[in-house]
Each structure stands twice: as C-alpha cells, then as structure tokens.
Amino acid sequence: MIESVLVANRGEIACRVFRTCRAMGVSTVAVHSDADAGALHVREADVAVRLPGSAAADTYLRGEAVVRAALDAGADAVHPGYGFLSESASFARAVLDAGLVWIGPPPAVIEAMASKTRAKRIMAEAGVPVLEAAEPPLIVKAAAGGGGRGMRVVRDLAALDAEVASARAEAMAAFGDDEVFVEPYVEGGRHVEVQILADAHGVVWALGTRDCSLQRRHQKVIEEAPAPGLGGAGGGADRGGGGEE
Missing domain, CATH: 3.30.1490.20 (ATP-grasp fold, A domain)
Structure with a gap:
C-alpha cells in the first residue's frame, strides 16, 4: 500500500495531486527549485525537498535528483503530474529501478507516445x-x-x-x-481532445471530450467538457483491448 507520494512537479499541478492524496490519507512530498522555495505547493506538502538550482533544466528536469529526493524523503511512489518528466520513459524506468511505484503509463508506452x-x-x-x-x-x-x-x-x-x-x-x-x-497550421480550427484512461488490467476508459480552443500563445486558457457541438460523445469502459497501458 502506498503511504507517501512524491510529486515530481510544481504549482497547481502538484497542489491538485496533494489534495487527492490528503483525501486518501496519503502523505505528500514536494520538490522545489531555489526559485520556488516559497511556492504554494511547497507549503502544502508534508515534506519538501530542495533541488539545488533555479532553472528547470537543473532541477525539475533532472530525473536522478528527483529519484534521490524520493528515496531521501522515504516516499513509496512518484507521481509526475504533466509536463517536465511526465513523458520521459527513462525517468519512469529510473523510478521503478529504485524500487518505487511509478504512477503513470509503463515506460514502453511513454517511449512510444512521448515524442x-x-x-x-x-x-x-x-x-x-x-x-x-x-x-x-x-x-x-x-x-x-x-x-x-x-x-x-x-x-x-x-x-x-x-x-x-x-x-x-x-x-x-x-x-x-x-x-x-x-x-x-489550421486557421480557425477547433482544438478538441478525447481523454483516455487505462489501468494495468487492460481496462480502458474514454472519458469524453473537451474543447481547448480558447488559447493564449498556443497555451490553453479554458477547457470546456464535453466539447460543444459534437453530438453525443460518451465515455465508458472497453474491456476488449489487450496489453498493459
């Protein structure tokens, strides 16, 4: 059973994971660069570990430093959030090789889809x-x-x-x-996503659609679910697929 989770991320992403952990009675570990020492996610975590440096490349993107932080803090598992190392197959493998639980897709899946x-x-x-x-x-x-x-x-x-x-x-x-x-570059197109969730037992859920068309500098500002104007797009479990995802 997982008793402590390190979130290899920062800001709102980490805070949301911490909120779920608290609801489940799981303790939390934050990592932070020097620039983020006073950030909200650092204050909300039960334990915070410093990653020396200020730039992302020297801190949040250094997989070996994050794994070491998890081991030093006594965490059982690592949650990558999104961005940073969440799509790094080598990081996922490093977490597993360290005897920790990786909360995310298997490394082979990440390797296939991260790029x-x-x-x-x-x-x-x-x-x-x-x-x-x-x-x-x-x-x-x-x-x-x-x-x-x-x-x-x-x-x-x-x-x-x-x-x-x-x-x-x-x-x-x-x-x-x-x-x-x-x-x-699709001028005036809509940005619609379909969210997929799968577990280690071959069960796959389509969680419906969301419209992410309202953006600033190519970054989403508002996500609306379900995406309007597409008709009846529903979700559900599909047990027909095989393999671990």
Missing part, C-alpha cells in the same frame, strides 16, 4: 490520418513537450529556418530536447 514525431509515425502506420507539412501557413512544434513552448507559426517560407532555430532553443530550455517538426 510527437514518433507518435505521428505510429498513428500513420496504423492508418490514422495525420497532418503533413505542405505550404504556409505552417506551425513549428517541439516534439518532446507542449504547453505552447517551442511553437512558432510561419506564414512565409523565408522565415522558416529562423523560426525552427528559435523553436529548438526554446524546446531545449523547456524540455531538454531540441527536436521540432513542422505541420500545417
């Missing part, structure tokens, strides 16, 4: 339609992350090289990976 370029290739091979770059307008995206980081809209091909270089620099600073890709 947007790899995920697009898998989807295309499975016959799922994907966007392919053609003529402007185009959008440059970071392969290893989201949240609007490492994204640039290109309306003139003459500016493409410069925007790719700029996106790579931002992606490296935010995610520790400078891989980017280019696809068509």
Whole structure:
C-alpha cells in the first residue's frame, strides 16, 4: 500500500495531486527549485525537498535528483503530474529501478507516445490520418513537450529556418530536447481532445471530450467538457483491448 507520494512537479499541478492524496490519507512530498522555495505547493506538502538550482533544466528536469529526493524523503511512489518528466520513459524506468511505484503509463508506452514525431509515425502506420507539412501557413512544434513552448507559426517560407532555430532553443530550455517538426497550421480550427484512461488490467476508459480552443500563445486558457457541438460523445469502459497501458 502506498503511504507517501512524491510529486515530481510544481504549482497547481502538484497542489491538485496533494489534495487527492490528503483525501486518501496519503502523505505528500514536494520538490522545489531555489526559485520556488516559497511556492504554494511547497507549503502544502508534508515534506519538501530542495533541488539545488533555479532553472528547470537543473532541477525539475533532472530525473536522478528527483529519484534521490524520493528515496531521501522515504516516499513509496512518484507521481509526475504533466509536463517536465511526465513523458520521459527513462525517468519512469529510473523510478521503478529504485524500487518505487511509478504512477503513470509503463515506460514502453511513454517511449512510444512521448515524442510527437514518433507518435505521428505510429498513428500513420496504423492508418490514422495525420497532418503533413505542405505550404504556409505552417506551425513549428517541439516534439518532446507542449504547453505552447517551442511553437512558432510561419506564414512565409523565408522565415522558416529562423523560426525552427528559435523553436529548438526554446524546446531545449523547456524540455531538454531540441527536436521540432513542422505541420500545417489550421486557421480557425477547433482544438478538441478525447481523454483516455487505462489501468494495468487492460481496462480502458474514454472519458469524453473537451474543447481547448480558447488559447493564449498556443497555451490553453479554458477547457470546456464535453466539447460543444459534437453530438453525443460518451465515455465508458472497453474491456476488449489487450496489453498493459
């Protein structure tokens, strides 16, 4: 049974996980950079562990430091939240190798889907339609992350090289990976997501839709669920699939 969870994240993300842990009677461990020493998630946790440094690349993105913090604090499990190391298969493996519980998808699943370029290739091979770059307008995206980081809209091909270089620099600073890709920029399109949840027993739930079209600098401001105007999109458990996800 899990008695203590370290959340490898910060801010609102960590606070939400801490709230659930408190409701379940599970103690919580926060990690923080020097810049976040006084942050709310640090104050709300039962235990807080300092990650020396101020930049994300020196703190929240250092998987070995986070694993060490979990062991030092006596945590049983690590919850990555989203962003940072949540899509790092090597981090998930490091957590498991340390004898801790990893609250998230198995490393093999993360490895397959963490990179947007790899995920697009898998989807295309499975016959799922994907966007392919053609003529402007185009959008440059970071392969290893989201949240609007490492994204640039290109309306003139003459500016493409410069925007790719700029996106790579931002992606490296935010995610520790400078891989980017280019696809068509859909003018006026709606951003609709379908949330999927699966357990270790092969049960998969479709949790319905959400519309994330209202954005600022390519970062979601409001998410509305269910997505309006799509008809009857429901959720439920599907026990027909196999494998651990």
